[in-house]
Amino acid sequence: MSDLRDDVRTLFTQITGRAPDGLWSAPGRVNLIGEHTDYNDGFVLPFAIDRRTIVAAGAREDAVLRVASTFSDDAVEIPLGDLEGARGRAGWADYPLGVAWALGRSGADLAAVPGVDLVIDSNVPVGAGLSSSAAIECAVALALDDLWRLGLARPALARAGQLAENEFVGAPTGIMDQSASLLGQADAAVFLDCRTLDAEIVPLGFAAAGLTLLVMDTGVSHSHATGGYGERRASCEAGAAALGVPALRDLTVDDLARARDLLDDVTFRRVRHVVTENQRVLDVVRTLRTEGAAGIGELLDASHVSMRDDFEISVPELDLAVETAREHGALGARMTGGGFGGAAIALAPLDAVSRIQVAVDGAFAEHGFAAPEVYPVRPSAGAARDA
Structure with a gap:
């Protein structure tokens, strides 16, 4: 983190000729369980991780928003009054620009x-299902809230991040990622009711139980703004409408027999x-x-089977990572994130970590897949002002 801070501070000074007013950071997240439930008004259990995005920010004397990063050669400049017309046109910079736009839509007077x-830097892996986009959104939201003296509560900043992703970027995601990034605490998960936005901190106790959580990044890229993610969301909305409920949150397991009679096979499996x-x-x-924590392994396994077979969002690399981790000592494993690529997670005893890492590497090589990245993450604190 010290290197990130130094790099982003240095680049800010190189670009602007002055020191930043401050540094703000926000973490990526792992979703322990609760996939594709958030936009169905359901429950999720993510936690913030020890990979973060850093934003150096400083107020200007004009009404221009300028965005730069250590991972792109091009800075994007746009007047605050022109944000509405810029939606979806700036590549990765849509995320920070979208947050400013969303804060305006949420009541901030951009005039x-x-x-x-x-200026942004990050060590949250991109495309791994660890919500690198929400880490950018939340760090920027916190910085703008401070610099513009908006005084917004963290749930309101999470809603602004979701609005940016949905309507500025064009990705139909729920509010889980932003909530985890803003509300996370060390050694704990955020139990979030996505209908009411009530959040409760649930201690995880991984270290005390001699456990860690491994991320197994397959390197298979995915995009929430296109393809299957939007199709799955549409199927869920169609299923809820056919069953006469506001959202799938309003159904229980006991309702599945009725759902099977009313829905076509694909929609039924999405609902299930x-x-x-x-x-x-x-x-x-x-x-x-x-x-x-040692008791949740079977539930993680069942979640993966459901995503693989009913929601059909896994890929062979994810299935292989999950199966190999289980065979070599993990208590439970599942893909995490929106699917169609990204990462899987494995809850593992500390003494099994090296064995799992070697086995997953070997299995991917044997199947001709690109080498994965397998590493532990710690449940960590949420977004904060760093300096």
Whole structure:
């Protein structure tokens, strides 16, 4: 983190000729369980991780928003008054630009606030399902909230990040990622009700149980703004409408027999995943409280099977990572994130970590897949001002 801070501060000074007003950071996240439940008004259980995005920011004397980063040679400059017409046109810079736009849509008077220089760096892997986009959104939201003296609560900043991703970037995601990044605490997960936005911190106790969580990044890229993610969301909305409920959150496992009679096979399986995944989130929270982290492995496994077979969002690389981790000592494993690539996670005893890493590397090589990255992550604190 010290290197990130130094790099982003140095680049800010090179670009602007002055020191930043401050540094703000926000973490990526791992979703322990609760996939594709968030936009169905359901339950999720993510936690912030020890990979972060850093933003150096400083107010300008004009009304221009300038965005630069250590990972792109091009800076993007746009007047705050022109953000509406810029939606979806700036590549990766759509994420920070979208946050400023969303804050305007949420009540900030963009005609009355100063322009801002933003310089961004990050060590959250891109495309791994660890929500690198939400880390950018939340760090920028926190910086703009401070510099513009908006005084918004963190749930409101999370909603602004989601609005940016949905309507500025064009990715139909829920609010889980931003909530985890803003509300996370060390050694704990965020139990979030995505309908009410009520959030509860649930201790994980991984270290005390002699466990760690491994991320197995397949390197298979994915995009939430296109393709299967949007199709799955549309299927869920169609299923809820056919069953006469506002959202799939309003169904229980007992409703699945009726759903099978009313829906075509594909829509039914999409609905069954969401309904059973919601129940698994509740079961994991209960198990963490009563038995501890060592008791949740079977629920993680069941989640992966549901995503593979009912929601059909896994890929061969994810399935191989999950199967190999289980065969070599993981208590449970599942793909995480929106699917169609990205990463899987494995809950593993500390003494099995090296064995799992070697086995996953070997299995990928044997199947002719590109080498994965396998590394532990720690449940960590959420977004904050760093300097």
